[in-house]
Amino acid sequence: xxxxxxxxxxxxxxxxxxxxxxxxxxxxxxxxxxxxxxxxxxxxxxxxxxxxxxxxxxxxxxxxxxxxxxxxxxxxxxxxxxxxxxxxxxxxxxxxxxxxxxxxxxxxxxxxxxxxxxxxxxxxxxxxxxxxxxxxxxxxxxxxxxxxxxxxxxxxxxxxxxxxxxxxxxxxxxxxxxxxxxxxxxxxxxxxxxxxxxxxxxxxxxxxxxxxxxxxxxxxxxxxxxxxxxxxxxxxxxxxxxxxxxxxxxxxxxxxxxxxxxxxxxxxxxxxxxxxxxxxxxxxxxxxxxxxxxxxxxxxxxxxxxxxxxxxxxxxxxx
Amino acid sequence: xxxxxxxxxxxxxxxxxxxxxxxxxxxxxxxxxxxxxxxxxxxxxxxxxxxxxxxxxxxxxxxxxxxxxxxxxxxxxxxxxxxxxxxxxxxxxxxxxxxxxxxxxxxxxxxxxxxxxxxxxxxxxxxxxxxxxxxxxxxxxxxxxxxxxxxxxxxxxxxxxxxxxxxxxxxxxxxxxxxxxxxxxxxxxxxxxxxxxxxxxxxxxxxxxxxxxxxxxxxxxxxxxxxxxxxxxxxxxxxxxxxxxxxxxxxxxxxxxxxxxxxxxxxxxxxxxxxxxxxxx
Numbered sequence: 001x002x003x004x005x006x007x008x009x010x011x012x013x014x015x016x017x018x019x020x021x022x023x024x025x026x027x028x029x030x031x032x033x034x035x036x037x038x039x040x041x042x043x044x045x046x047x048x049x050x051x052x053x054x055x056x057x058x059x060x061x062x063x064x065x066x067x068x069x070x071x072x073x074x075x076x077x078x079x080x081x082x083x084x085x086x087x088x089x090x091x092x093x094x095x096x097x098x099x100x101x102x103x104x105x106x107x108x109x110x111x112x113x114x115x116x117x118x119x120x121x122x123x124x125x126x127x128x129x130x131x132x133x134x135x136x137x138x139x140x141x142x143x144x145x146x147x148x149x150x151x152x153x154x155x156x157x158x159x160x161x162x163x164x165x166x167x168x169x170x171x172x173x174x175x176x177x178x179x180x181x182x183x184x185x186x187x188x189x190x191x192x193x194x195x196x197x198x199x200x201x202x203x204x205x206x207x208x209x210x211x212x213x214x215x216x217x218x219x220x221x222x223x224x225x226x227x228x229x230x231x232x233x234x235x236x237x238x239x240x241x242x243x244x245x246x247x248x249x250x251x252x253x254x255x256x257x258x259x260x261x262x263x264x265x266x267x268x269x270x271x272x273x274x275x276x277x278x279x280x281x282x283x284x285x286x287x288x289x290x291x292x293x294x295x296x297x298x299x300x301x302x303x304x305x306x307x308x309x310x311x312x313x314x315x316x317x318x319x
Numbered sequence: 320x321x322x323x324x325x326x327x328x329x330x331x332x333x334x335x336x337x338x339x340x341x342x343x344x345x346x347x348x349x350x351x352x353x354x355x356x357x358x359x360x361x362x363x364x365x366x367x368x369x370x371x372x373x374x375x376x377x378x379x380x381x382x383x384x385x386x387x388x389x390x391x392x393x394x395x396x397x398x399x400x401x402x403x404x405x406x407x408x409x410x411x412x413x414x415x416x417x418x419x420x421x422x423x424x425x426x427x428x429x430x431x432x433x434x435x436x437x438x439x440x441x442x443x444x445x446x447x448x449x450x451x452x453x454x455x456x457x458x459x460x461x462x463x464x465x466x467x468x469x470x471x472x473x474x475x476x477x478x479x480x481x482x483x484x485x486x487x488x489x490x491x492x493x494x495x496x497x498x499x500x501x502x503x504x505x506x507x508x509x510x511x512x513x514x515x516x517x518x519x520x521x522x523x524x525x526x527x528x529x530x531x532x533x534x535x536x537x538x539x540x541x542x543x544x545x546x547x548x549x550x551x552x553x554x555x556x557x558x559x560x561x562x563x564x565x566x567x568x569x570x571x572x573x574x575x576x577x578x579x580x581x582x583x584x585x586x587x588x589x590x591x592x593x594x595x596x597x598x599x600x
Contacts, residue, residue, distance in 0.1 A: 019498050019500055020498050020499040020500055022500075023499065023500035023503070024412075024416055024499070026408060027408045027409065027411045027412035027415070027416060028412050028416065028422070030405050030406075030408035030409040030411075030412060031408070031409040031410075031412035031413055031417070031422070031423065031426040031474070032422065032426060033405060033409060033470070034409060034426050034429045034430045034433060034470060034471055034474060035425055035426055035428075035429035037433065037467055037470070038429045038432065038433055038436075040444070041436070041440065041441070041444045044443075044444055044447050044448065045440070045443065045444070048443075048447050095342075096342045096345065096346070097342075099335075099338050099339040099341075099342035099343075100339065100342045100343045100346055102335070102339045103339035103340055103342065103343045104343070107336055107339055107340065108343075116343050116347065118592070119346070119347050119350055120343070120346045120347070120350075122350055122585065122588065122589075123346060123349065123350050125524065125584055125585055125588040126350070126353060126528075126581060126584070126585075127528025127529070127530070127555070127580055127581065127584055128528070128529075128530065128531070129528065129530045129555050129558050129559060129577070129580070130353065130357060130528070130577055130580065130581050131353070132559075132562070133357070133558065133562055133573065133574070133577050134352075134353045134356055134357070136562065137356075137360075137562075137570075138352075138356050179346075179349050182346060183346075186346075208325075210328055210329065210331070210332035211332055211335075211336065212331055212332040212335040212336070213328065213332070215335075233435065236435040237435065239437070240435075240436070240437020240438075240439065240440065241437070242437065242438065242439045242530075242531040243530045243531055243559065246559075247562070267437055267439050267531070270439050270442075270443065271439060271531055271534055274442075274443070274446070274534065274535045275456075275534055275535040275538065286443075287443060287447075290439070290440055290443045293437060293439075293440060294436075294437075294440050297435065297436060297437055297440075298432065298436075300435075301431070301432040301435045301436070302432065304435070305428060305431050305432060
């Protein structure tokens with residue numbers, strides 16, 4: 001239906017359909033920009049990493065070699081380090097975040113809950129490089145003097161906790177990562193806990209269940225999809241976190257059994273070596289590492305978004 | 320039926336409650352530990368010279384990071400100028416026109432994914448897009464990388480904030496004969512102003528502490544900020560370079576820069592949250 005010309009106060013008023021159409025298309029193109037950037041990043045990484053992929057083939061992913069002088073590159077140690085540091089981070093961060101969410105929703109009085117919630121969220125606002133500064137100059141020495149000697153004495157029979165306690169290394173990086181992703185996981189878990197209908201929880205309380213039983217047997221199963229989404233969101237963050245890890249992981253291209261040993265991650269390798277890489281094959285190999293990281297985080301993010309979306313949709317129809 | 324005595328269950332419950340409280344305390348403790356360290360070590364580095372002078376070679380003493388402070392401001396401003404209009408427009412489409420649109424769904428999804436994309440990957444992208452063709456590092460590449468990081472944040476908050484504006488307001492304006500674009504820009508925007516500013520502030524806070532995307536785009540420079548067409552001095556990469564150096568006076572400068580960045584970002588974040596809370600009330 002197109003509005004006809006109207007006459008108001010003796011003047012002809014044109015329908016503004018054209019302005020609206022332009023506006024709509026303009027905003028539409030801007031909104032397309034986001035997926036386009038996403039796609040462009042992927043294509044760019046593929047095309048720039050092509051020389052390295054052609055040179056080394058699939059062996060790139062399994063080779064531990066990283067020698068810029070001999071032009072031999074392999075991604076194994078970086079991928080290993082990324083996965084191990086992230087695993088350490090998640091093992092620590094998930095129980096902590098869920099406990100914090102539980103505290104905020106079920107245990108703390110509203111005023112305390114609000115303040116504590118805000119403070120925890122501020123952990124996410126502290127820039128990555130500040131975690132790096134604190135990690136390198138304060139937390140790594142703390143680990144070297146107190147935590148690692150203790151772990152070495154107590155669990156030293158495991159290869160995981162052997163070796164000199166130098167502070168810098170995989171374990172320290174993993175722990176700092178845990179603090180960094182904690183606010184992301186706990187913020188969403190808090191929402192999940194909060195949005196479970198009170199009736200459901202109250203029924204369980206009415207049966208005589210304790211807070212822990214209600215959480216464990218009612219809230220968590222009820223919001224499981226959302227919690228998985230939150231965990232994957234944190235996982236994505238941990239995988240790609242760069243500066244803090246670069247400061248404390250030690251940046252060694254090798255795979256070690258001990259968590260005390262220095263290592264590297266994809267992101268830390270890029271941060272350390274990219275601006276110094278001059279040989280085309282070197283740059284290309286670094287971009288190939290970036291491509292691996294892009295693909296992993298993309299996948300993790302997609303899972304996370306799907307889970308969260310499923311949860312919000314279920315709630316919006318009033319389940 | 321025989322009832323189980325509740326002692327064991329109560330004990331479990333108590334343990335979990337203590338664990339939960341202790342976790343929250345640990346989180347807060349880490350935050351204050353970091354802030355305390357940054358404050359104490361950073362304050363020692365701050366003086367008038369820090370804000371007004373160029374950096375000096377190691378061991379010479381004195382000097383400041385005035386160039387990096389200016390450079391960071393310019394980089395952030397340039398990124399904001401690129402990302403804010405585009406993000407606002409994209410948010411408008413998602414909130415106002417994307418009803419049942421596949422493209423809208425996809426765009427929203429991509430924005431969420433892009434928000435979680437490692438910032439160093441965005442740096443690699445800007446490097447390939449700007450630095451390689453130009454043949455040298457430049458502030459433009461850094462600003463581009465930062466703006467890509469800001470874009471999804473602004474897009475999503477704009478959408479959320481515009482959706483909070485009640486439809487009756489739109490309908491009243493449309494009924495008066497205002498065209499849709501005018502309704503959006505003059506009525507809906509005004510109603511959502513606080514929220515939109517919050518989104519922009521959060522995006523600025525997020526990128527002003529970023530280091531990874533600047534490492535091989537804007538790089539760094541020991542000279543005064545000249546133009547975005549050349550390597551641009553900035554605080555965060557300076558922190559990285561100085562902290563990794565073996566010179567105590569450089570490391571102290573890195574702490575001074577850390578103090579500026581940390582509290583700058585925290586103040587922006589708290590301000591944004593404050594604005595949002597006012598709006599909700």
